[in-house]
Amino acid sequence: MAWVVLVLSGVLEAVWATALGRSEGFTRLWPSAVFGVALVVSMVGLAYAMRDLPVGTAYAVWVGIGASLTVVYAMVTGAEPVSAAKVLFLAMIVGGVVGLKAVS
Template sequence: MNPWITLAIAGLLEVVWAVGLKYSEGFTRLVPSVVTVVTVVISFLMLANAMRALPVGTAYAVWSGIGALGTMIYAAMFFTEPLNLMHGLGVVLIVAGIAALKIA
């Protein structure tokens, strides 16, 4: 599989496990806890696989950027966490950084 696609999927799985941490309520709820653990393992394995072909700094930055961006958007939509101008600027900077790393 293309390392960039692998990395993108790993980043999306980071969103799943980050949100799963919230739903697991400190690993006190079984199903969200299992989903969190399984997705974190798969996400790390896919990140490691992508790093076989991509530079470590680029891969990690893109992976964490996708995770941060996706988690923030999910939280704003489903946990009604606030978004303001600074949040929006941060999102733009994350997306611009990911794009720059991909182009480089």
């Protein structure tokens, strides 16, 4: 169960990171509200997962999922250009996350 919560919390990290960028310095209400809710729920989920998983592993997986999804979303929406190097490095992050799960 801890792994499921951790993955969902990582997804919410991407949500709050994207919302933070769209809030334009907290001057836009709805992106700011999405940021706040997603941040709190993501942190609560991370804390829950850390009760059963090693801190370093849980944090690395959480950040890896959040960072990867944030970049993928930006590339899909056209906010960030796609390149072969970016795709390769994202694959390396995902591989690292999978590897951490495999050795846990």
